[in-house]
Amino acid sequence: MDSSDSKIYSLAGAISRFVKSGDHISLGGFTINRNPMAAVHEIIRQKVKDLHLYVHSNGQGLDELVGAGAVRRVEAAYCGNGRFAPTCICFRRACRDGEILVEDYTNHQMALRFLAGSMGVPFLPAMSSAGTDILHQQGFDKEVRNSDPAIPPAKLEVMDDPFARPGAVADRVVLVPAVNPDVTLIHAQKADMYGYTVIEGLTFSDAEQVKAAKKVIVTCEEIVGVESLKKRPQSVAIPGFCVDAVVEVPFGAYPTACYRYYDYDPVFLEWYRKTAAEAETFSDYVNGFIHGTGDHDEYMEKTLAGKGASVLLADPDKGYSVRIKRKS
Amino acid sequence: MRYTSKEMMVICAARKIRNTDIVFCGTGISVLAAVTAKCWHAPGCTILFETGAVDPSLEDLPLAVGDPRVMHRASAFCSLAETLAFLQNPKTARHVVGILGAAQIDCYGNLNSTRINNGESGEVRLPGSGGACDMASSAGRKIVFMKLERRRFVEKLDYLTSPGWLQGGNTRERHGLPGPGPCHVITDRGIMEFEEGSRRMVLSRYYPGESVRDLAARVEFPIDVESSKEAFAPTEEELAVLREKADPEKLILD
Numbered sequence: 001m002d003s004s005d006s007k008i009y010s011l012a013g014a015i016s017r018f019v020k021s022g023d024h025i026s027l028g029g030f031t032i033n034r035n036p037m038a039a040v041h042e043i044i045r046q047k048v049k050d051l052h053l054y055v056h057s058n059g060q061g062l063d064e065l066v067g068a069g070a071v072r073r074v075e076a077a078y079c080g081n082g083r084f085a086p087t088c089i090c091f092r093r094a095c096r097d098g099e100i101l102v103e104d105y106t107n108h109q110m111a112l113r114f115l116a117g118s119m120g121v122p123f124l125p126a127m128s129s130a131g132t133d134i135l136h137q138q139g140f141d142k143e144v145r146n147s148d149p150a151i152p153p154a155k156l157e158v159m160d161d162p163f164a165r166p167g168a169v170a171d172r173v174v175l176v177p178a179v180n181p182d183v184t185l186i187h188a189q190k191a192d193m194y195g196y197t198v199i200e201g202l203t204f205s206d207a208e209q210v211k212a213a214k215k216v217i218v219t220c221e222e223i224v225g226v227e228s229l230k231k232r233p234q235s236v237a238i239p240g241f242c243v244d245a246v247v248e249v250p251f252g253a254y255p256t257a258c259y260r261y262y263d264y265d266p267v268f269l270e271w272y273r274k275t276a277a278e279a280e281t282f283s284d285y286v287n288g289f290i291h292g293t294g295d296h297d298e299y300m301e302k303t304l305a306g307k308g309a310s311v312l313l314a315d316p317d318k319g320y321s322v323r324i325k326r327k328s
Numbered sequence: 329m330r331y332t333s334k335e336m337m338v339i340c341a342a343r344k345i346r347n348t349d350i351v352f353c354g355t356g357i358s359v360l361a362a363v364t365a366k367c368w369h370a371p372g373c374t375i376l377f378e379t380g381a382v383d384p385s386l387e388d389l390p391l392a393v394g395d396p397r398v399m400h401r402a403s404a405f406c407s408l409a410e411t412l413a414f415l416q417n418p419k420t421a422r423h424v425v426g427i428l429g430a431a432q433i434d435c436y437g438n439l440n441s442t443r444i445n446n447g448e449s450g451e452v453r454l455p456g457s458g459g460a461c462d463m464a465s466s467a468g469r470k471i472v473f474m475k476l477e478r479r480r481f482v483e484k485l486d487y488l489t490s491p492g493w494l495q496g497g498n499t500r501e502r503h504g505l506p507g508p509g510p511c512h513v514i515t516d517r518g519i520m521e522f523e524e525g526s527r528r529m530v531l532s533r534y535y536p537g538e539s540v541r542d543l544a545a546r547v548e549f550p551i552d553v554e555s556s557k558e559a560f561a562p563t564e565e566e567l568a569v570l571r572e573k574a575d576p577e578k579l580i581l582d
Contacts, residue, residue: 029394030379030393030394030408031392031393031394032391032392032394032395033379033392033394033395033396056408057393057394057458057459059392059394077456077457077458077459078455078456078457078458078459079453079455080455080456080458081392082390082391082392082393082394082395083355083356083391083392084391084392086454087453087454087455088455091453092452092453095443095451095453096450096451096452096453102453104442104456104457104489105457106457106458106459106460106461106462106465107378107408107412107457107458107459107462108408108409108412108413108415108459108462109462111407111408111409111412112409114409115409127416127465127466127505127506128416128461128462128465128466129461129465129491130465130491130504131488131491131494131499131500131503131505132438132461132488132489132490132491133442133487133488134442134457134461134489137487171504171506172503172504173504201396201399201405202379202380202394202398202399202405203380203405203407204379204380204394204407204408205407205408205409208407208409257394257395257396259396259399263396264395314396318388318400319396319399319400320388320395320396320397320399320400322388326391326579327577327578327582
């Protein structure tokens with residue numbers, strides 16, 4: 001490989017090339033950690049609509065996409081921001097108003113669905129949810145499932161262990177269908193020009209989400225030299241051949257955290273909770289802060305209102321900021 | 329010694345944690361219970377977050393299980409799929425004690441954290457299962473945290489997210505769920521258990537100063553209170569550990 005094989009894109013270029021209205025996408029990260037926020041904002045800027053969204057436990061990225069009207073269906077285990085929003089705010093309103101359809105799974109089920117997708121198998125067995133409404137209630141009716149060939153005809157299926165000895169009581173498993181998103185978007189700390197990606201700290205399901213997807217956009221804090229990763233291949237979570245676009249976006253997870261780089265912004269997240277509570281104030285936020293800015297640098301500048309992000313910077317020992325005030 | 333009902337809840341849960349446990353906890357009072365136990369009578373327990381952080385130092389408390397504070401001085405990192413599998417792997421599952429909360433609970437300890445039906449004003453969406461249903465389906469022991477209120481202790485759940493003892497008796501087994509139902513429900517006024525056989529909720533302990541009749545009135549379904557006893561108040565040492573070691577900044581206790 002040489003530099004002509006480089007996968008480096010601008011953020012606007014990567015989103016316009018790989019994300020289309022109606023796509024099935026998945027977002028990496030977990031609640032207030034490593035959401036691909038710069039990519040989410042660019043999707044909103046480019047007015048992509050009708051997305052079908054897969055997450056396990058997502059908060060900020062999901063909520064801004066839903067609030068901006070970019071999403072029509074969600075398959076998820078958990079939609080919240082911890083202490084900052086026990087249930088995602090725009091998500092709750094969109095459910096109440098019937099603007100989105102939601103299919104509920106458990107975290108392990110979603111993780112297994114991404115794993116199945118990454119393995120090229122059609123399903124995997126889970127041990128959770130027998131006897132619950134997760135198994136018995138459907139968020140998508142038959143018509144919805146028939147309307148899109150990327151949605152399997154059933155949500156979950158119960159099966160007895162086919163390897164049980166005759167006469168013995170068979171274990172019962174719940175089969176979960178594989179997810180193979182059109183596009184997975186994650187934010188990581190480092191990647192090289194070919195897409196080899198380093199995730200520092202917890203990886204959640206990011207690697208499986210990437211490997212399951214048809215196209216992958218990795219935004220990262222820093223694009224690093226190929227040789228620097230070859231010195232520590234054990235730190236590389238994702239091989240380059242899984243990745244289609246690499247975009248360097250410092251603070252690309254802001255306002256969520258990026259371990260060893262910066263913390264979540266509690267001031268913004270509190271402000272967001274109040275702003276998102278009403279459709280009108282949320283729409284002012286989308287127009288002013290997302291459509292009103294050209295890129296993530298401008299978004300950061302506007303959001304931090306000249307205060308700068310230095311208070312959020314991670315303490316080198318702890319990996320998060322020791323200067324932010326977290327008590328509300 | 330004065331203490332709050334929140335402190336009492338945390339200490340009652342901490343007392344249930346053993347030295348060999350893997351404590352699968354969320355944020356809020358569940359992480360406080362785990363840290364209090366670890367700093368006091370169960371230094372050998374392992375705290376595990378569903379996000380995959382194994383035994384972090386927790387010198388700064390996380391505000392979400394995805395908070396980078398769960399990563400500091402952790403002993404190992406696992407993926408989500410690996411971590412949740414420890415709930416069902418027989419070798420690890422029997423050591424796991426899961427601590428979970430919800431918006432509603434019924435008389436068999438089934439939980440709702442998905443949606444509430446508010447009649448004419450419509451449906452209120454909640455965050456969903458996350459890892460709660462996984463934990464409730466498989467882990468060796470489960471402790472539930474709930475505020476004792478009639479709107480929470482309901483005859484019928486609006487949605488069954490996480491399985492308790494399902495319809496009681498052996499219905500869990502019949503559905504093929506691998507682990508047992510919950511053992512304790514720790515509230516701000518007392519502690520409930522589940523009767524052998526029927527698996528219906530009974531009042532086991534009421535906190536000092538609470539009246540049994542008042543507790544029963546805060547539950548929508550009939551509840552047996554006959555065999556309940558008064559709970560032990562927190563000791564000075566327990567309170568000191570909780571206040572000075574687990575949450576010195578009062579991030580959660582306030």
